[in-house]
Amino acid sequence: MPYVNIKLTREQEPLTTEQKAALIKGVTELLVDVIDRGPTTTVVIIDEIDTDNYGVGGETITVRRNQKQ
Amino acid sequence: MPYVNIKLTREQEPLTTEQKAALIKGVTELLVDVIDRGPTTTVVIIDEIDTDNYGVGGETITVRRNQKQ
Amino acid sequence: MPYVNIKLTREQEPLTTEQKAALIKGVTELLVDVIDRGPTTTVVIIDEIDTDNYGVGGETITVRRNQKQ
Amino acid sequence: MPYVNIKLTREQEPLTTEQKAALIKGVTELLVDVIDRGPTTTVVIIDEIDTDNYGVGGETITVRRNQKQ
Amino acid sequence: MPYVNIKLTREQEPLTTEQKAALIKGVTELLVDVIDRGPTTTVVIIDEIDTDNYGVGGETITVRRNQKQ
Amino acid sequence: MPYVNIKLTREQEPLTTEQKAALIKGVTELLVDVIDRGPTTTVVIIDEIDTDNYGVGGETITVRRNQKQ
Numbered sequence: 001m002p003y004v005n006i007k008l009t010r011e012q013e014p015l016t017t018e019q020k021a022a023l024i025k026g027v028t029e030l031l032v033d034v035i036d037r038g039p040t041t042t043v044v045i046i047d048e049i050d051t052d053n054y055g056v057g058g059e060t061i062t063v064r065r066n067q068k069q
Numbered sequence: 070m071p072y073v074n075i076k077l078t079r080e081q082e083p084l085t086t087e088q089k090a091a092l093i094k095g096v097t098e099l100l101v102d103v104i105d106r107g108p109t110t111t112v113v114i115i116d117e118i119d120t121d122n123y124g125v126g127g128e129t130i131t132v133r134r135n136q137k138q
Numbered sequence: 139m140p141y142v143n144i145k146l147t148r149e150q151e152p153l154t155t156e157q158k159a160a161l162i163k164g165v166t167e168l169l170v171d172v173i174d175r176g177p178t179t180t181v182v183i184i185d186e187i188d189t190d191n192y193g194v195g196g197e198t199i200t201v202r203r204n205q206k207q
Numbered sequence: 208m209p210y211v212n213i214k215l216t217r218e219q220e221p222l223t224t225e226q227k228a229a230l231i232k233g234v235t236e237l238l239v240d241v242i243d244r245g246p247t248t249t250v251v252i253i254d255e256i257d258t259d260n261y262g263v264g265g266e267t268i269t270v271r272r273n274q275k276q
Numbered sequence: 277m278p279y280v281n282i283k284l285t286r287e288q289e290p291l292t293t294e295q296k297a298a299l300i301k302g303v304t305e306l307l308v309d310v311i312d313r314g315p316t317t318t319v320v321i322i323d324e325i326d327t328d329n330y331g332v333g334g335e336t337i338t339v340r341r342n343q344k345q
Numbered sequence: 346m347p348y349v350n351i352k353l354t355r356e357q358e359p360l361t362t363e364q365k366a367a368l369i370k371g372v373t374e375l376l377v378d379v380i381d382r383g384p385t386t387t388v389v390i391i392d393e394i395d396t397d398n399y400g401v402g403g404e405t406i407t408v409r410r411n412q413k414q
Contacts, residue, residue: 001332002284003141003181007252008313009277015311017121021132022310024124030302035295037284041179041332043141044124045076047116047254052224055231055251056277056317063228070194071146072348072388077175078139086259088173090270093262095168103160104153106146110194110386112348113262114214116254125139125179145390155328159339162331182331183283185323185392190362193369193389201366208354208401210279210319215347215382226380233375241367242360244353248317248401250279263346263386293397297408300400320400321352323392 001041002031009061010048020046070110071100078130079117089115139179140169147199148186158184208248209238216268217255227253277317278307285337286324296322346386347376354406355393365391 004027008015024044031037051061073096077084093113100106120130142165146153162182169175189199211234215222231251238244258268280303284291300320307313327337349372353360369389376382396406 001181001330001337002282003183004283005281006307007279008307008311017129017131019311020121021124021129023306024129025127026306026310027303028124028127030299030306031282031284034298034302035284035291040126041181042124042126043139043179043181045118045141046122046124047118048122049252049254052227053253053255054277055228055235055249055253057247057249058232058235060224060228060231061277062224070192070199070388071144072390073145074143075169076141077169077173084173086267086269089259090262090267091172092168093267094265095172096165097262097265099161099164099168100144100146103164104146104157109264110388111262111264112346112386112388114256114348115260115262116256117260123139130139155336155338158328159331159336162336163334166331166334178333180331180333183325184329184331185325186329187390187392190365191391191393193366193373193387193391195385195387196370196373198362198366198369200362208319208399208406210321210352212350213347213376214349215376215380222380229379230375233379234372237368237371237375238351238353241371242353242364248319250277250317250319252279261346268346293405293407296397297400297405300405301403304400304403316402318400318402321394322398322400323394324398 002037004031004042004044005047006044007047007049009051009054011051015046015048071106073100073111073113074116075113076116076118078120078123080120084115084117140175142169142180142182143185144182145185145187147189147192149189153184153186209244211249211251212254213251214254214256216258216261218258222253222255278313280318280320281323282320283323283325285327285330287327291322291324347382349387349389350392351389352392352394354396354399356396360391360393
């Protein structure tokens with residue numbers, strides 16, 4: 001019954017329903033494979049965060065993206 | 070001064086303002102009742118999560134809802 | 139299938155097993171009562187935080203406790 | 208490589224991009240100043256919460272705001 | 277640069293260092309495979325929770341384990 | 346009344362009480378300075394995480410530290 005929270009940026013091309021389902025399935029299977037925790041009540045929550053609200057290294061992702069271009 | 074975070078799915082019929090207020094009031098009172106923690110600075114945050122972003126048992130809630138129908 | 143996280147300070151007289159069970163039961167029932175969410179997969183996690191690591195109003199709880207005495 | 212999550216209410220006059228960048232820069236610098244943790248991989252995430260979903264002292268911020276007026 | 281938090285119970289036979297490393301590696305690779313997010317700054321944090329502090333379905337994991345025996 | 350959660354590794358030389366107090370004071374003041382949010386009910390929680398439980402770039406911090414030596 002682990003709980004997993006994934007936070008990542010909401011990009012211009014947002015995550016598809018299939019990608020979200022694949023992340024949820026993949027994490028749940030990983031927990032079964034590595035530590036044999038029963039998957040039926042494993043909860044996975046994906047938070048999509050605006051790039052203005054997500055910072056790495058003291059800068060927002062918005063700024064980091066613009067610098068790369 | 071406990072901090073409580075409630076995460077639940079955003080359904081087609083979303084939570085009403087009254088339901089949110091009742092959850093916040095109820096959790097705060099529960100903490101007073103059970104462990105006598107002063108309620109004035111208790112913080113409660115409710116996160117409503119898209120059913121595509123919330124998984125249980127390796128499947129998104131969207132998929133689980135569709136299977137039940 | 140809501141997820142609830144309760145964070146509160148670990149006091150000199152720590153929470154008893156009964157108090158923790160009562161919080162978990164109480165929150166789960168509250169969610170059924172207020173929003174009728176099925177309780178079987180509701181997850182509740184209680185984090186007990188050292189008073190040095192918990193701040194309110196810019197001060198640690200340790201300091202606030204000492205000032206009250 | 209600390210991780211920082213800031214949750215605050217989304218007000219009628221929402222946070223500007225500049226304010227978010229200043230929060231992310233400020234927290235990252237604070238961690239360098241106080242505990243000398245290398246800033247390059249520090250992650251800061253800001254969650255803006257609806258005032259109906261944020262409670263203090265058993266009441267939503269929406270209600271508290273209205274009472275002050 | 278996603279952030280992932282895994283919360284699971286601390287069992288009598290606790291997670292080994294190898295299992296934790298495998299979870300961290302596995303989640304990071306999953307995010308690369310499914311959504312092609314660059315792995316260098318992906319942060320994964322594993323929280324091990326006492327079974328008295330972790331509830332599912334209104335009961336602590338401690339109680340649920342005892343009922344199964 | 347923002348809520349701030351800081352997660353960082355528990356090092357061999359752990360954070361001092363003074364450093365924790367400085368982080369809590371500093372974050373609270375930053376929120377006042379940048380966005381003028383009243384500090385009295387701001388909550389800050391510091392989680393110290395074992396280096397085996399904290400991963401960046403697919404490796405635990407324990408492993409990354411050993412590689413640097």
